[in-house]
Amino acid sequence: MSPTQTGETDVADATGPAGGICPPKTARGQKTREALLRAAEKVFGEKGYYAASISEITQEAKVAMGTFYLYFKDKEDIFRALVAHMLELVRAHLRKHVAAAETQMDAERLGLKAFLSFVSRHKNLYRIVLDSYSVDETIYSSYFEVFAELYSRRLTRAEEQGEIVPGDAEVRAWCLIGISNFLGMRYARWKRPPSMEKVVDTAFDLIAHGLQPR
Amino acid sequence: MSPTQTGETDVADATGPAGGICPPKTARGQKTREALLRAAEKVFGEKGYYAASISEITQEAKVAMGTFYLYFKDKEDIFRALVAHMLELVRAHLRKHVAAAETQMDAERLGLKAFLSFVSRHKNLYRIVLDSYSVDETIYSSYFEVFAELYSRRLTRAEEQGEIVPGDAEVRAWCLIGISNFLGMRYARWKRPPSMEKVVDTAFDLIAHGLQPR
Amino acid sequence: MSPTQTGETDVADATGPAGGICPPKTARGQKTREALLRAAEKVFGEKGYYAASISEITQEAKVAMGTFYLYFKDKEDIFRALVAHMLELVRAHLRKHVAAAETQMDAERLGLKAFLSFVSRHKNLYRIVLDSYSVDETIYSSYFEVFAELYSRRLTRAEEQGEIVPGDAEVRAWCLIGISNFLGMRYARWKRPPSMEKVVDTAFDLIAHGLQPR
Amino acid sequence: MSPTQTGETDVADATGPAGGICPPKTARGQKTREALLRAAEKVFGEKGYYAASISEITQEAKVAMGTFYLYFKDKEDIFRALVAHMLELVRAHLRKHVAAAETQMDAERLGLKAFLSFVSRHKNLYRIVLDSYSVDETIYSSYFEVFAELYSRRLTRAEEQGEIVPGDAEVRAWCLIGISNFLGMRYARWKRPPSMEKVVDTAFDLIAHGLQPR
DNA sequence: AATGAATGAGGGTTCATTCAT
DNA sequence: TATGAATGAACCCTCATTCAT
Incomplete structure (x- = not known):
């Protein structure tokens, strides 16, 4: 790429x-x-x-x-070219790992896991993404907006297919981005890092039950 | 302070x-x-x-x-002195607004709302917090660690009181921080900002159901 | 003083x-x-x-x-006041140690020894004297001129009393200052410092024979 | 060079x-x-x-x-580079003028004269050498150590060839450096400068008789 | 006689960017 | 296409000195 x-x-x-x-x-x-x-x-x-x-x-x-x-x-x-490049890398990585998902929530789970594995191998990505805020706030925003749209679309689809309870897709998208982003950022730096399995399970449990139809 | x-x-x-x-x-x-x-x-x-x-x-x-x-x-x-000062401001604001809460989850809700209202009035806080990452990663980390501990304690207590289903408090804490942080950051900059009520409701609904006993 | x-x-x-x-x-x-x-x-x-x-x-x-x-x-x-002060200290020290001398050349010997003992105990004197050159060349010059006059007078007297062979007192004075100054400066910093006795003996031997009547 | x-x-x-x-x-x-x-x-x-x-x-x-x-x-x-450069200039100058000497003491005489002629034409050398002490004492020391070795070697050779009476070469070297250094420094600044011939004669007379075999 | 906060000119140093080859 | 020397504005920081108390 x-x-x-x-x-x-x-x-x-x-x-x-x-x-x-x-x-x-x-x-x-x-x-x-x-x-x-x-x-x-x-x-x-x-x-x-x-x-x-x-x-x-x-x-x-x-x-x-x-x-x-x-x-x-x-x-x-x-720097802009570099951020764009890194964004491509992440998206490609996610695309690859999410491809096998059968449901939207399954995709969510696989995506979260893929993201964690990506950032734990590319710790510098964080430095670059965060720096982008001081360089030009819009680079930073646009970076996350890409994910916001991705999540929004997925949530809308999940809602249509009855996988989740109805709700504002955009707000929820930002919630999910916030979760994966912070887990990703912390994962590599944890004092005594829990297993990635455990992190993903705990977070996905929260998300899945938080959204599931009742 | x-x-x-x-x-x-x-x-x-x-x-x-x-x-x-x-x-x-x-x-x-x-x-x-x-x-x-x-x-x-x-x-x-x-x-x-x-x-x-x-x-x-x-x-x-x-x-x-x-x-x-x-x-x-x-x-x-x-800059370090300033970050420490701002952190104090946020904590004081949260303390004040959460004081009235009767349950831990109630505190969570009030805290989320208070945080959003704080950052929507102190947009500069974000620039400062994010910049802290480039100045010295540890400033940035220590900033969030304060909240991580706060959330962890609250979640542990909630678990003890049967308000929520058992789970890893630390991972969950980072999830909640991620949510409030991203919502806070976006809230002020939203294109057509939804009402704060709506944002808080949507996010809290996700969190509450994500954690509630089943 | x-x-x-x-x-x-x-x-x-x-x-x-x-x-x-x-x-x-x-x-x-x-x-x-x-x-x-x-x-x-x-x-x-x-x-x-x-x-x-x-x-x-x-x-x-x-x-x-x-x-x-x-x-x-x-x-x-x-700084000027300090240099003047130090100069007084050196002169007082020399005066005291030279008082017992019976001949001019004896005074020379005792003076050389006294000077070495003084600077080996006041190493900072050197830093101050040398710095005086960059502060104001005239401080530095006037410092040594005091000694030049002292030496000149002594050499003239020695010549009058037949202790030494006739010669230009001023040039000789600068030679003697040069000798004691460099020995003094080096004495404290010598790699394996010879005994002060030996230094004084060697230097005085050179001076005494260099000046003695023939 | x-x-x-x-x-x-x-x-x-x-x-x-x-x-x-x-x-x-x-x-x-x-x-x-x-x-x-x-x-x-x-x-x-x-x-x-x-x-x-x-x-x-x-x-x-x-x-x-x-x-x-x-x-x-x-x-x-x-500044360091400059001091090193100046040192080279002096040494080259001395080498050139001393080359014709037939005895060690002859070399001493020619060297003294050459040194005086050098510094009277390069008065700035002094300011630079003396300043070097405040910049870094070791620059200053290393500058003179070069000459100390040069003189030591010459005195040792002179002793071996019976030109001078035996004695500590190192102490004597510092005496000779002191003499040429102070004469050099004063020569350019003398109130009513004596002829260079006279200065060299007086100093060399002292040195030669001070060292000659007896 | 003593205090210590305030001043601001002055110098060292960096580094993104240009230019001549 | 590539080079690397040259530029100079911008900024950080020091510290001798003054001033109000």
Whole structure:
């Protein structure tokens, strides 16, 4: 799954002799751009957006400083591209693990579990997502909005199929996001972490009974 | 409720003109320190930690740059003090509104509502709490840990009194924090915000049924 | 031997509401001034003129910052007073130890030894003397000029009394100062320091034979 | 003789835009670095280490402030490099003038003279060497240790060849350094400077007779 | 005589971005 | 396409000195 280029497309008004950043035209250029994104994930993830410097990224990617600006407009641009990229990774991961679900609530359960397994392996994702709030509140919001819509759709469907008791899908969606988000964030950092099974069971029990028809 | 001085006490070895930060010895000094904290709340809240400069804070507080360093070691120090201060505010607000509750679940409901009303009036709290993650992950964590303990205790008590079905109190606590946190964060920014009544009802319904004995 | 007040007397043009620094009139004031000088010796000696701050001195002396300016015009003023004070100490020490000498060359020998013993007990003297060069070259020069005159007079007398071969007293004086100064500076810091006896013997042998009539 | 890079090599862990100070990779970079060192010699020499500011140095070198940090870690770093550079200059000068000497004591005489001629043309060297003491005592010490070894070796050889009476070479070395150092320092600043011939003759007479076999 | 809060100019340092090659 | 030197605005922080009490 290649990284999207959200950042660049937003800046049609880019000025400058070279006419702004354009997607790489050669295979070599493609390689360089990807190396920069990979480096950005590492550096932003480890040090945070503000503590990280572009030169650290270029060093990590083993290119010269000037090269950076051939592919990204500025520091924020690469960060946006990175967040979009990470979002894609999460969604792909969830899609894969939820595919086998037979009911909406089953999907919910599998999704929760998949999410926990994802973040426990990508702890840096959190640093990046949270940093996005200080960079530009809308990046942060849009990140979660993607999930809000996903959850809303699922809840609506579940309601239609009589799996759950009727209720405001949007509010419930935010509740579910809140649950998985906090569990995910805490899971990796727990003092004495309970087994993932147990976490998922406890949380899903709450959710399932909270929503089930009565 | 006066702001705690977490930050400063950690740095007894600080060097500086006056031999490091020392608590103000006169009433005038106390006033100045508080003015700086108030200014910091405004500036950090509006612009975010990294975009804010110390000189903005001192200008807002109407003191000279150097005065800042009489009371705080650096930008991070005042930020820590501020987070601690805000945490106190939230807790005091919750304490007040939950006092009247007769059952634990009643307390849960009142607390959720109180939290939403608090954050809808202190939108800056969010920016500050989220920024704390980039400043120092542990500030962020410790902020939520306070609530985790509060919720855990309440859930344990509820379980003892037969109000809810048995289950892991810690995991459930993080679920509840996730819910109130995300609802709080979204509530102020909702496109077409539903009434707070409705949000609280929907969320509490989920929680109450999710936990109730069966 | 009380510290001289070189600094203040040089600044008759001091301006300000209080009409400049005036020597303390009360016994209490005298005490405070001396405490400041003692503190200055410690702080300047340990950290160097530029690394030391006035607040360190006032803290060491256990007085408030403002008090400093009741007794000294500024940082440089107390430093000058301190150098003058130290110079007095050295001279007094030498005077005492040289008193018993019967010949000029005997005085030379005893003086060299006394100087080494003085600096090996007052290592900070060196830091202060050398710092004086960056503060104001003339402080440094005047410090050594005192010794140059002392040596010149002694050499002239020695020559008159036939103890030594005739020669330019001033140049020789600087040679002797150079010798005692460098030995003094090195003595305390020697890797495996030879006995002071040996150092003095070796150096005096060179000097005595270098100057003796032939 | 190019300046050594003592300072920089010590700080491999330096952080910074370009990942710390690295030796210039292009001829242009080399030029700039040298311009900075030349500027530093002028500015430090004229104003002293503490009174000099980095921006003065960069202005003198006609480069932007930021450029400084491409080649030097900080003010102290360039100062160390400068001292090392000056030391090289002195040694080269001495080597050249002493080469013709036939005996060790002849070398001593030529060296003394060469040293005086050097410092009378490079008066700033003194300010720099003396300032080095306040910057870091070890710079100052290491500067003189180079000469101590040089003198020690020469004296040992002289002794072996029967040119001088036996004695502790190290103590004598410090005596000789003291002499040339103080004469050098005073020579340029003498009120009514005696001819250099006379100074050298007087001092060498003292030294030669002080050491000659008897 | 003493206090300690307040001042603010001044300097060091960083780093995103540009530019010449 | 790539390089890496150069830029300079922006900001943090220090500390000698003044001032009100």
